[in-house]
Amino acid sequence: MPNWSFAESEEERPRRRAPWGVLALVLLTGLALVRSGSGAFDPGPPQPASAAAAERRTTEQAAARGAGPLPYSPGERVRIPAIRVDAPVTEVGLDADGWVDAPPSREPNLAGWFTGAASPGERGTAVVVGHVDNARGPAVFYGLGSLRAGQHVEVRRKDGRTVVFRVYGVEVFAKDRFPGRTVYGSRGGAELRLITCGGRFSARGGYTSNVVVFARMVSAR
DSSP: OOOOOOOOOOGGGGGOOOHHHHHHHHHHHTTTOOOOOOOOTTOOOOOOOOOHHHHHHHHHHTTTTTTOOOOOOEEEEEEEEGGGEEEEEEEBBTTTTTTTTTTTTTTTTOEETTTTTTTSSSEEEEEEEOOSTTEEETTTTTTGOOOOOOOOEEETTTOEEEEEEEEEEEEEEGGGOOOHHHHHHOSSEEEEEEEEEEEEEETEEEEEEEEEEEEEEEEEE
């Protein structure tokens, strides 16, 4: 794993964020993220009904009228009422192979904010990842594929603000053809991506795909 330090004070952190090269590596290589997952929980997690690309385009303009971006502050909790998610958020970076890392699989109700991207509510694309399952059953993002456009995701930040994002698309991408620029690229405002494993599972190769939720900030409180 890269040797980055995130021990500076809150006053210093906005000026000394993870270098652009961290996110650029993910964008250029197009690597997916959560490679693990037991696949042991039958009948398997919900998958997006369709790619939903057309739906995403038609809802982007309406969502763009939402709240403006906030200053830097790490996320500390994520709530997704539609799928009953209410989980703490830890910081994650890249693993030794250059993939976006995941929270420890032994903690099923734990999500991870990728420190190489924007913080939740900041201008740019924030990335929050989580396991779909572990050996004991469903994990934090098991239901991610059942989300629909118009539903909300809330992220509480360490500065005490809660950012509300509106979902405008849910898609599934094969890990060997993961479109890094489409998923992680900035669209000018404050956006959020939620990502977990999906697709078919095999004991040898794990899950074949990633489920990705696209959302844009609409308010903060």
